[in-house]
Amino acid sequence: MTDPAAAYEELKAQGLKLDLTRGKPSSEQLDLAAPMLDLPGAGHHVSPKGTDTRNYGGGQGLPELREIFAPLVQVPVEQLIASNNSSLELMHDTLVHALLSPLPGAPTRWVDAGRVAFLAPVPGYDRHYGVCERLGIELLPVPMTESGPDMDEVERLVAGDPSIKGIWCVPKYSNPDGVVYSDETVRRLASMETAAPDFRIMWDNAYAVHHLTSDEIEIADVLALAAEAGNPDRPFVFGSTSKITLAGSGVAFLGASQANVDWWLALTSKRTIGPDKVNHLRHALFLRDAAGVRAHMAAHRELIAPKFAMVQRLLSDAFSDTEGVTWTEPKGGYFVSLVVPDGLASEVVRLAKEAGIALTPAGATHPYGKDPQDAVIRLAPTLPPLDEIERAMAGVVTCVQLALARR
Ligand code: PLP
Structure with missing residues (x-):
């Protein structure tokens, strides 16, 4: 040697x-979406359902695009929001909104709650931590296992401490370990007893369709399991096309219970008169459907x-x-x-x-x-x-x- x-x-x-x-995707990966840049094309701004995508409005995003992604991110289309280019931005804004305006089911807004802490399965994604560090949300590490966060530890912590308001999860092909959450882990997260009535799961399904093998793994449906367990408002589901089409010019998604979606849209209407629907139309025309x-x-x-x-x-x-x-x-x-x-x-x-x-x-x-x-x-x-x-x-x-x- x-x-x-x-x-x-x-x-x-x-x-x-x-x-x-x-x-980051390589330039060859970005090139795969090159034909999308010619869409929708001059004069083709009206969506199949009749929206003039050039104008203001349509805060929930273009229905034609939401229909494509609803099955892929496991969110009913009525409960799915299509937004601008970054899901990290949606996660950041969701926590800012929760700090400033009470979440459905919350006794107070989080700025008035004293200490606010989130569980952080480790190893995990540094930008999740960055959002919490910036907003003064304390991070409590919990170990990852091969089937997701150590659920005995998670259940113990959330049951005993009402200041633990949430957990970060990358449930499929996690960053950085590539862990896929088992059905049992998802069920336990959706149904566990939490001392905080306004506990939220930040379900960052960033790699929902990003398979490296022919084994295209599916995970359990967190929104459905939470609703079944009587905790419909617990998950916020996130995803984006950053690593599907263009990392800087994709579309981000947020899905949740109807109550959470209404809360989110009402607050977001104060900061924008609607997302980039021309980009939504471009994506819908290029990708066509879930099979596409x-x-x-x-x-x-x-x-x-x-x-x-x-x-x-x-x-x-x-x-x-x-x-x-x-x-x-x-x-x-x-x-x-x-x-x-x-x-x-x-x-x-x-x-x-x-x-x-x-x-x-x-x-x-x-x-x-x-x-x-x-x-x-x-x-x-x-x-x-x-x-x-x-x-x-x-x-x-x-x-x-x-x-x-x-x-
Ligand atoms: N979530 C995870 C787990 C990621 O690894 C990344 C990017 O690396 C993102 C979110 C960023 O998503 P977006 O480009 O939609 O903001």
């Missing part, structure tokens, strides 16, 4: 400039599955027999989690940076940027071309080997 220090010096000498940090979305996602899969396979190959070639080094093999989504022995993640990220390979900062997968074990590294292989992934991952392997050798 080559000396890890010598291999690292060779790596640095290559003068690389590679980036595995953010889960699935076919489009199969084309994405062809582009990105080889990149994920490359990450798997280089990691298993190097570490299949190394104790303490493990990684996820996701069936969908945008990320691979690499777990190194405790205390080494930030050192690996530092070594990689010095060698010109940008990795997501260690700790970003945990609230307040602090991974107490300093063990999780999030890898995002969709953006760079395949040859760059190969070079970057070979470099990551060298950095892990050096960090292990120096331990």
Whole structure:
């Protein structure tokens, strides 16, 4: 075996400039939606149901587009809102609204509730944490398991503390672990006893149709299960076409109970006279129906599955027999989690940076940027071309080997 220090010096000498940090689609993926930019086309602004999409109004979004996405995000079409380009924005605004105006079933608005805390399954998505940190909502980490958050811990915490007002969930192909919530996890989240009457699940189904294999996994329907359990207002479901059509010019969705939807639309009508319905029409014409979305996602899969396979190959070639080094093999989504022995993640990220390979900062997968074990590294292989992934991952392997050798 080559000396890890010598291999690292060779790596640095290559003068690389590679980036595995953010889960962005590649330009080839964005090109798949190129024909959409010619739609609806001059003179084609009236939707099939007769809406002049150029004008103000239509706060809930174009029905033709909501009909396409309702089955994909498991929300009845009447309870689905199609908005502008970012679901993160919808999550942010929902929490701002909850702080400033009482949610259906809430004893007070959250700014008057004293402490407000959210459960954060870890590892998780840094931008969820960012929203809470900005709004003064405290984050309480709970561990992830292979079937979703540790539900014994979640149930224990929410039953005993009325200041715990919500939980972040990425239920399918989670960021960063690729975890798919089991039906049992979804049922328990929907039906558990919560001390807060205004408890909400932030159900961020960002990767609902983003399969990496032919096993197109379906999850349980959180809205239906919550309604059945007598908690219809508990879930807020989010999704978007950011990683279906165009990351910067897609359409975001919010689905919830009728009471939540009415609450949300009334408050949102104070900040906008309606969403970008021309973009809704463009998306509806381009994607056509749920089957059209699935076919489009199969084309994405062809582009990105080889990149994920490359990450798997280089990691298993190097570490299949190394104790303490493990990684996820996701069936969908945008990320691979690499777990190194405790205390080494930030050192690996530092070594990689010095060698010109940008990795997501260690700790970003945990609230307040602090991974107490300093063990999780999030890898995002969709953006760079395949040859760059190969070079970057070979470099990551060298950095892990050096960090292990120096331990
Ligand atoms: N939610 C998750 C879990 C994500 O990973 C991302 C982007 O990486 C987003 C939301 C962002 O969604 P949007 O582009 O709709 O704002």
